Amino acid sequence: MIQEQCTHRNNVQSTEKPHVYKVGIYGWRKRCLYFFVLLLMILILINLTLTIWILKVMNFTIDGMGNLRITEKGLKLEGDSEFLKPLYAKEIQSRPGSPLFLQSSKNVSVNILNGKNKTVTRLVAGSKGIEAQGKLLEVKSSTGKLLFSADDQEVVVGAERLRVMGAEGAVFSNSVETPHVRAEPFKELRLESPTRSLFMEAPKGVQILAEVGDIQAMCKSELRLESKDGEITLDAKKIKLLRLPEGRASPTATRQTVFEVCVCSNGKLFLSRAATGSTCQISNSVCL
Template identity: 60%
Template sequence: MMTVRDKTAIRFTCEQEMVREEREPGTPPCREPHYPCRVGIYGWRKRCLYFLVLLLMIILVVNLALTIWILKVMHFTIDGMGHLRITDSGLRLEGDSEFLHPLYAKEIRSRLDSALLVQSARNVTVNARDEEGRVAGQLVVGSQAVEARGKRFEVNSNNDRLLFSADESEVVVGADRLRVLGAEGAIFEHSVQTPQIRAEPFKHLRLESPTRSLLMDAPRGIAIEADAGDVSVSCRLGLLLEAREGAITLDAENVRMPSLPRGARDKPGPTQGLMEVCVCPSGRLYLAEAGQGCLAFSSACE
């Protein structure tokens, strides 16, 4: 067995031979004896490598277990995930579903045997956007009110008949009958244009303006009819019936004016309680005893 001293001597001899070879070319070089070398990782490096491999295996097993647990909890199948099913016509959700972010869909519909319920803790907002991304129509269902924003609002029947429409210029009611169930009726702050105003059967029709005047105007006449009752017109100050072209006709079996004033009696005579209607120059009517004559300067005309 060769010692360290022998190895040092051989190395020293080789160095001398190398120097001599440089000085004298052609001399064979000195070679050290061949010793086998161990190849590999030993010591603390080997332990660190084994620890790293073990740690990677633990992480791999934990990830695999978590993946299997998530698949089991979320009910992942070939058709979908949980209550979500992927069909040929789109996505199908069964049961209650919660959306925490905006939902973009072309069509949302329920099953044939159930209703579609959209519920929110606050407001439910449905937006329709144009090609530039701006909101063109909006429907907000809140706890205080239901608001609809858009250029035009329409309500149609099943046979595509217009029932109600509203825009900035007008509001159209397309139904055959507009029914107001309020105790005070319908209140209009401005003019109303309609071809007919009719009360329900066995109900009274009343047109009233408590603090202002009531004006009815028509280019071709106004017809007030009561087939099974009376027509009553009352006012506080004055009632004006004016016909610019034509006449005012009172067509009835009896025309009564119970509150006409009576003129002064100029001379006594048997009148038998008969009275006649007289007209003052101002147009005022008064009663005078028959046979006395209508006086233009009667006291009733003052």
């Protein structure tokens, strides 16, 4: 430090010696000042070193940092990225030729809001399954053809074929409307109601057709063919009525294998041994 000497002189001559005042920092104050300056320089060097190290580790560049790059089209992330808070973006897409992978420990939710910030469409993919909520759900092919559609009124399957692979088939709790029911080639068509009745109704008729195979109708109680205004026609080369009861034969009847089919007033059918005339009246004990 610069030492200044100040000489105080009076205009009046005096016999006393002049006093000298020293101005500056001396002793322990000077040593403390030098220590703080040295400590400040060390902290500046440490701070500068840590800043350079952070820039190197985080890969800070002019275009961004780490896996994050700032481009003309927006932000570009390379590798795995984790967001701890909500992410707001207009568009999220993967790199060309690479898939877009979303991973969550609980679920992934996609919400569509209206102008009043109310959820109108929601898609939740969680551990229990996928849940979709909205006014309309549509699935289309790559050509734009409607494959599946569902809303509050109806469910539409637009594919050319609906295949049910379950062993129990398809279960409908209410009525089914269809213009055509057909089995696969070389497969059987079976309509079954294990505990209830099965009804087939049509205003212009119901047609059951087997061009190559057989048609079988089996039941445990009664099989009824009823025509209110028309007739029932059995058109075949052979008509077999198996296990019909045989009426009581007359004592004078001889052993023969020719029978006639008789009908009771209550609709029962039975066999009676044929004769020159009708024997149904003789053997009508089956009708009782």
